[in-house]
Amino acid sequence: MSFALAIAPPTVPPPEGCIDTQVLGHILLIGINRPAKRNGWTPAMFRQLAEAYTRLDDDPELRVGVLHAFGDHFTGGLDLPAVTAYLQRGEKAIPEGLVEPHDFGQPGYRRRTKPMVVAVKGICFTVGIELMLGADIVVAADNCRFSQMEVQRGIMATGGATLRMAERAGAGNALLHLLTADEFDSAEALRLNFVQKVVPAGQELDEALAIARRIAAQAPLAVVATRLNVLKAIEQGPAAAVADFVPVQKQLANSADAAEGVRAFVERRPAQFSGR
Template sequence: MDHPETPAEGSIHCEVRGELLLVGINRPAKYNGFTPRMFRELGEAYTRLDDDPALRVGVLHAFGKHFTAGLDLPTIAPSMQRGEKLVRPGDVEPLNLGTPGYRRRTKPMVAAVKGITYTLGIELMLAADVVVAADDCRFSQLEVKRGIMATGGATLRMAERAGLGNALLHLLTGDEFGAAEALRLNFVQKVVPAGQELEEALRIAQAIAAQAPLAVVATRLNALKAVEEGPIAAMQEFIEVQQRLSRSEDAAEGVRSFVERRAARFQGR
């Protein structure tokens, strides 16, 4: 992929490939450290994914050798001290925390991570849905080394994926660990040789995009509800959601394609 121009404060570079939106973190000279501009543009990119009916799946990746070293603290600290959010009110919040005044993403996001993937980098990948990691990844949730707490979802999602003891091992020591440990703890779903992570993420994203969009969104949201609110809350939606989906044009196309023994052509309606 050609490298786009990089402003001093970094940027988020979007590229549409068919039904996919590639969302690229673009500040490689500074290890892709996040500035206020980059946060705002990331929220705008995630909002574009959700709002454009032609887009079905997002792919979060980074330019350069590393995913991100995390926050660029000198530029971010003033906002942090004031308690200010860096994403525009009403936009989709990339960390998917359900903060009042911000939207949660509905469409799937596949993340491709590589090299240094610290702090915010881990939290962004845990907020995605499927993660492909290069085998050269270096992970660290090191907020305790800086006198602050991880507030982008690590305290929630690391424990949910790996169990409390495994989460606290890394949260409380701020140690660095590799792709094999991340795979063992269910922080990532696949590990591939460095340089192949984006290709594999795109393959997965295209496989998701080939499915019925309404069913994909409903399935994702129901699985999230089961994790966040419990199985009973998720089960209570089954009949209503299945009724709605079964009346869709895509469901009718699914039946036709089965009868006609061909690949389905879903329209997302």
């Protein structure tokens, strides 16, 4: 059965677009909804996306998010006429205090703690690449067209591409695509570790939901701790991550979920975790 069959039809978006959300068990499905404009990003959409990411982190019943898009394309990138004034003023479209979807850890913005899986398809330009690189696991349709084309528009990629492309693929590979603004396909994105799986077009959301369901079945506290430890190792180095091993493991080992994990092991049954 297709997981995607359970998804509610999108709302009719306003001209500036919107972000649709739907709860599927412990999963928060987050849909980019401006298909008539190839899901071009507006300030309103950025604000609503941050609100959705904040909802994921704040709701104890939610364990993982899945970001996807309505229509044929993930996104054509920034709607430049709509965002140029913000760029010129150096103004952020996301209010302080919310989870920042690019996951930078900037002062005044929260960092996401729970996992985010992304399903991309069709055109995935500029901010689309940066949102998927700022998430955790990416499933790409085999019809994807990627481009980090800011230099064609006289601006710089400031949604994380300059950081994460080099982190995933090395400086040379990152600069090849950042400085030429060329278009590349799903196979190249997989080679560069920008995406983790490539599936036939039309199957990307099903696969992303399947991954999210497997994550949601694990112990939530352990999932969050594991994710944060990986990020700490990347950003602060192995020693900082290792320093957390004993205190974090002690906390997890004394949780109700750890006790349930032991019971499930002894009783040879799937564990039923509570997130406590």
